[in-house]
Amino acid sequence: MGGAAPGVENTTMQLKNLFADEDAVSPVIGVILMVAITVILAAVIGAFVLGIGGSQEQVPQASWEFDSNNQDDINGKETISITHRGGEEMDSDLLSVSVGGEEVYASSSTSGKFSFAGSNDAAWKDSSIGITAGDTLQIQDDEHESSGVGEIEDGEKIVVVWSSSSSESTSIIGTGTVAF
Incomplete structure (x- = not known):
């Protein structure tokens, strides 16, 4: 009786058959893949339906012309003109203008020592x-002659900035330079 203990050979055969038998592998992997694809697809569709992905407001496109004159009106005040030359219509409440880093126009009104100077700026x-x-937006420096503070200088940068109505994002939509 020299041989293996009873049942040992039988156990070894069962282990070999277990690793060699691949009949059930394909259906199990197929079901797992189908469930994973269904879950991912449901998540993507749910994100679009619920608006989780969000949509960003498009920045309006326009071209601008910048002009500056230090003797534009009878008072001799420095004046900057910004003209919308083409592109999309803009809401003036969403625009701001700065000259040399100082805001001179925002949300349909001029800022600080600056005022409207033109007759064609009703839309602004x-x-x-x-x-x-x-x-055209014409802005003049009201305090230049009396105080000399905040004088608009030749070479200063003019920046038109658009602000989104639905978020806090902003974009520069036009730049120019003061040229007296």
């Missing part, structure tokens, strides 16, 4: 009209 003063091609 009233947000219900909308700024379209040909609309």
Whole structure:
């Protein structure tokens, strides 16, 4: 009786058959893949339906013309003109203008020591009209002559900034340079 203990040979055969038998592997992997694809697809569709992915407001596209004159009106005040030359209509409440880093216009009104100087800037003063091609904003430095503070200098950068109405994002949509 020299041989293996009873049942040992039988156990070895069962282990060999277990590793060699691959009949059930394909259906199990197939079911797992189908469940994973279904879960991912449901998550993507749910994100679109619920708006989780969100949508970003598009920055309006426009071209601008910048002009500056230090003797534009009878008072001899420095004046900057910004003209919408083409592109999309803009809401003046969403625009701001700075000259040399100082904000001179924001949300349909001038800032600080600056005031409107032109007769063609109704769209810039009233947000219900909308700024379209040909609309010009003329801003003058009211304090230059009396105090010399905040004088608009030749070579300063003029920046038009658009602010999103649905978020806190901003974009520079036009730049120019003061050239007297």
